[in-house]
Amino acid sequence: MFLDISQLGVHYTGRSKPAVDRVSFSLQAGEIGVLIGPSGCGKTTLLRAVAGLERANAGSITLAQDVVSSAAQHVPAESRRIGMVFQDYALFPHLDAAHNVAFGLTHLPPAQRDQRVSEVLELVGLGNVHKRFPHELSGGQQQRVALARALAPQPRLLLLDEPFSNLDVDLRERLAHEVRGILKAAGATALFVTHDQLEAFAIGDRIGVMHQGQLHQWDEAYALYHRPATRFVADFIGxxxxxxxxxxxxxxxxxxxxxxxxxxxxxxxxxxxxxxxxxxxxxxxxxxxxxxxxxxxxxxxxxxxxxxxxxxxxxxxxxxxxxxxxxxxxxxxxxxxxxxxxxxxxxxxxxxxxxxxxxxxxxx
Known part of the structure; x- marks a missing residue:
């Protein structure tokens, strides 16, 4: 398995219950996983733990056979080679699309950097927006620029935290299908957090339903709908x-x-x-x-x-x-x-x- 999470626990000081409670699941290289559940269920905390932004109090996170988190070990976020796409896009307003995408490529020579910027902008369908600033782009275009920026350094794993929550409802499902195609074309392994079932069904190879810090089921969308493992999954899905x-x-x-x-x-x-x-x-x-x-x-x-x-x-x-x-x-x-x-x-x-x-x- 490329990403393996085993009995992961994350506790916040002052809380009686863990935010993430003995969660286990895995992703193969090139798969897209989705975590879904109501607000406060622990899905974003789990994503942050994978990113290295939260420490594991129990269990482990293994990425490409390297243990990056456990109770005894914590690899810093900047050393994990993980890309992130946030719900607010986090684009720099004073930089055009090309310079936003190039922000994480300062280690490359200028010619290689420009080539990589063009490659990923073309990949996300924005080959003609190099010189346009974020305020000149639609919400969907801004989201794709943010995705291009995250993909540009060729991360081992891509994390997406509610990336479509600021978009119109009609656009979300369509963009989720487009992003799935982009990630598959890039051969990326990704873990995605959302509260929207249609987004989850549109983008995920595997979907995990969380509630009160626990993972109730990690499965394909068809199985979640027709063969729910718990009463909560049956009630939450569909x-x-x-x-x-x-x-x-x-x-x-x-x-x-x-x-x-x-x-x-x-x-x-x-x-x-x-x-x-x-x-x-x-x-x-x-x-x-x-x-x-x-x-x-x-x-x-x-x-x-x-x-x-x-x-x-x-x-x-x-x-x-x-x-x-x-x-x-x-x-x-x-x-x-x-x-x-x-x-x-x-x-x-x-x-x-x-x-x-x-x-x-x-x-x-």
Whole structure:
């Protein structure tokens, strides 16, 4: 592994809980990793520890087989050959784009420095902005100049801390795709911090979900969405709800009884013995619920959010449970209207029943 983080702990004086608590994950050379989670979850502290800006109190950080952080060892940030891109870009306003990019290349002869500046500006799609100052560039262009400056010294690892947070929402996902292409073209290994799921999905090969200093899951985006390892990941990623369910063995098959009816052909479903009495909570994603006027189960629209090509409906069943559904936007139903719905679940994801949850649903 090119970057290996093992049981990393970072503690701040005066705090009872560690900011980073026994976190382990790794990146291969050329991979892009993303850390995502709510504010205060420890993702930026972890990034700063990798950069050498925070000391490790436990565990270790290994970069290209060199231990750069441990409880007994701390390689200074300037000796790690790590590039950083900050959320405020940190461009020098009095320098044009070329001189901003050249700032970390003073060790090179002038001709080589100019060549490298041209190479990286071309790489980020800004081959014609050498003489333009930051205030003459758009936010997206400024971000790419900052990326070019970080890539110019050919760092072993690139760190990006919420780099798109100052940009318009519509620009973020597009720029994330562009930056991914730039990093892949450069052969860079990168670790990226964001709170935006669409950014994370657009840029990351591996995504880590953090909460209260702990890493709950380090995986591909598809697995985080369809096979969340913890209830927090299931709740944090995507749209969905937890609804009470009862798992029953019926011959050679496992049946999951829910308020939406029986879920069958559940190849990945745990056996009833995994939970006391077979009682659990099942995760129902918005794309697991299909609008079908002929379905026997009806639900009332209590909230609707227009997303352009679709609505995100929040629906309440007669039994009181709430579910969510993605519905094509030409199905423009009114609030309070009752519509037919059915479940189409490819991956049954279950968790222990939360205390105080509703009783198990009887088959419909």
């Amino acid at each position: 749209h969905g709800v937890f609804t009470p369910a009862h798992i029953e063995q019926r011959g050679d098959d496992v049946v999951v009884h829910t308020a939406l009816g029986d879920l069958t052909d559940m190849l990945e479903c745990p056996l009833p013995g995994a939970y006391a009495g077979g009682l659990c909570d099942v995760l129902l994603r918005a794309d697991d619920i299909v609008h079908d006027d002929s379905a026997p189960v009806k639900a009332q629209i209590v909230r609707k959010a227009f997303r352009g090509s679709e609505f995100l409906y929040t629906l309440k069943l007669h039994t009181g449970e709430t579910v969510m559904a993605h519905v094509p936007s030409h199905h423009n139903h009114a609030l309070g209207e009752w519509i037919g719905i059915r479940a189409e679940v490819d991956h049954v994801v279950t968790f222990p029943r939360e205390t105080g949850a509703a009783p198990a649903t009887t088959p419909i």
